[in-house]
Amino acid sequence: MRYAHSASLRVALVSEHASPLAELGGPDAGGQNVYVAQLAHHLARRGHDVTVYTRRDGPDLPPEVTTPGRVKVVHVPAGPASRVPKDELITYMPEFGSYLARRWKSEPPDVVHAHFWMSGTAAMIGVRGLGVPVIQTFHALGTVKKRHQGAEDTSPPQRLAIEASIGNSCRRVLATCADEVSELAAMGVERDRVSVVPCGVDPRHFTPADGRARDTSGPRRLVAVGRLVRRKGFDRAIRALAEVPDAELLVAGGPPADLLFAEPEAERLRKVAEDHGVADRFTLLGSVPHGRMPALMSGADLVLSLPDYEPFGIVPIEAMACGTPVVATAVGGHLDTVVDGVTGALVPPAEGGGHDLAEVIRTLLDDPVRLARYGAAGRERVLAHYTWDRVADGVARVYSAVNATPSLSGVVR
Template sequence: MTYVKPRPGRIALVSEHASPLAELGGPDAGGQNVYVAQLADRLVRRGHDVTVYTRRDAPEPPTMVRTPQGVKVVHVPAGPPTAVPKDELLRWMPEFGAYLARAWRMTRPDVAHAHFWMSGLAALEGARGTDIPVVQTYHALGTVKKRHQGTADTSPPERVDIESRIGRRADRIIATCADELSELVAMGVPRSRISVVPCGVDTAHFAPVPPAGRAPARPRRLLAVGRLVPRKGFDRAIKALKDIPDAELLIAGGPEAPLLFADPEAERLRKIAFEYGVTDRVRMLGRVPQEGMPHLLSGADLVLSLPRYEPFGIVPIEAMACATPVVATAVGGHLDTVADGVTGRLVSPDGSADRELARIVRSLLDDPARRARYGVAGRTRVLSHYTWDRVADAVAQVYGELSTGPVLSGVAR
């Protein structure tokens, strides 16, 4: 393979429920929105013509919006122009796919990249009868969700079967971690058609923030970040706090702080804190704006990321980018991102291991030199593996390998 000067390509990103324009923190607005927005931005910076197709979920925005970076976001009329939980959107994917087919007949993309399984269904329908290559990134797999949530899984019953069919029909699958790769192979997706490209982090934004002046005396600070849903494991952090003296736990996520008292998961966590006698050491912050996250992460002694399962997990690499060590459950993408004993510690996802979790946290809190080493190593690891520029280059490499015309990636086959 030889390097040649890449040409600008026309790239369609399909993200049916996760708009790059959405405000983060809602029930269906999180890591996928960030991924699509950052990937689109980096591809545009490389000279590509990028259009993101997302479902219209409000009547106000125009059909096409161009971001300040130059990304075109098309609001596809599929279903009602109102917010609908993503698990209820399957019925409108044929309508979404038909819109893509019409749009792509008029302006053919060089590659279509679908994000989430329902987007894959729409993208394959849009590309039907053409030679447009379709790349699929699942972001989360129904097999994993069903395994961990059981009857609490609200996904459509057809999800697992559809995901398997998408995996066999798409030209290439991009997995975000080695754990997902194994899951896809077990689903029957040929290993030869799977590429592993991790998620990324904005290392200019997520960077160490030095304290302003002399820090006042305070308890040692633990921080947990994420949507307020049971699988994120905030309850484990609260329970472990009982055995971690002189430490406070901050939980960032969920609705705005004034609305936390109406949030069912926040209420459940408050009851657990009361039951374990740590109410006075648990602070729920609610939604923290993105601009405030680097300061919050940098000010923590440790970041706890304790989900029961996690497709990739963006919080650990955001913390590492801010040079803050991480204690994370050994699941999903955490197995790739957190170098155990180098940038943080991996712990069992088993809730019965809370005393071991507390012991590990105490040992790190009592060893500031080790925390400092972990922090430096974490920042270095993120800069080496998880910048959005590296992610965009790797994704463009996949596009280039599939392009039937001149290459997109700059690598000739």
């Protein structure tokens, strides 16, 4: 055995499009950026030597940056030093991988953790001939995206085959929820090659705001959060709002509020609200700063998370950390995080229609005692399962296991 569980490891995180330094809110900046940044920070706090490799997407970026938390971020020269749509980056992964191979030849890491499928292609090139184990986290699977988006899926055509190859070539796949394990099995990845460690949330930031009790004389507040894309199901929430009197719906996401006029999905959602007679009770907030999000969620009676599909879904656990009950579609990671009848309610995906959703919302809003109980239980669940400390512990156990026993199997829960 090379390392005990507590031994310090040289960890390389490969995140080709999602830099831990990126400002959130861009078209390709979101949950993966947060995951990589938080994981790197918490691993470094545990004494591991952590380096993140991400593509250089700006001409003024320095070759390397060291964060206050002692995480080194390397900007890899692969392709143009400018922003490139995520789905077009596969062209530059051989160049990315060759850079890693040159860098690691003299001083290889102990473990490589690749994030997203394209990072996996670069990582596998980088470790060729070195015997360094590669852990793969997909964050989203092409099979799921293709199933739900069909002809609108902009992924490169080779994505599905490459994901299956990576899943069967890397040392271990690190999934974020049980549903992903089933998806991987359907792709031909054996279950004993998969470990499960969820995503996390910072419960010191996402915490019930002071003075959380709201003025009950005003409208009941429903909040939904996410990128302004059709699959997030905001239109379903609007249709349900028409059947929930004395309630308002606030949607946070997309560009800043003063630029929403140029956002096609924002215009579509406004039209849906007008068609259903709820335009006066529907507000698009645009992007909300990270620092203001806990107050927004804490001030809601319910947070709605209604995507058609969701690989993990960070919004429900952020809301639960704020002590706010959640109504979520029974898809992906929601099946793990939201306990129906305990921390909120799970509803069928969008094809169930808006009326059933409205009934669930009305029932919960009419029962303040149940809402309070669900909110408290949600906070407790986050503290027990979804803090970044717990996530980092689970990931570090997988790292140590693949270094100690290459054939190790099992699921970390």
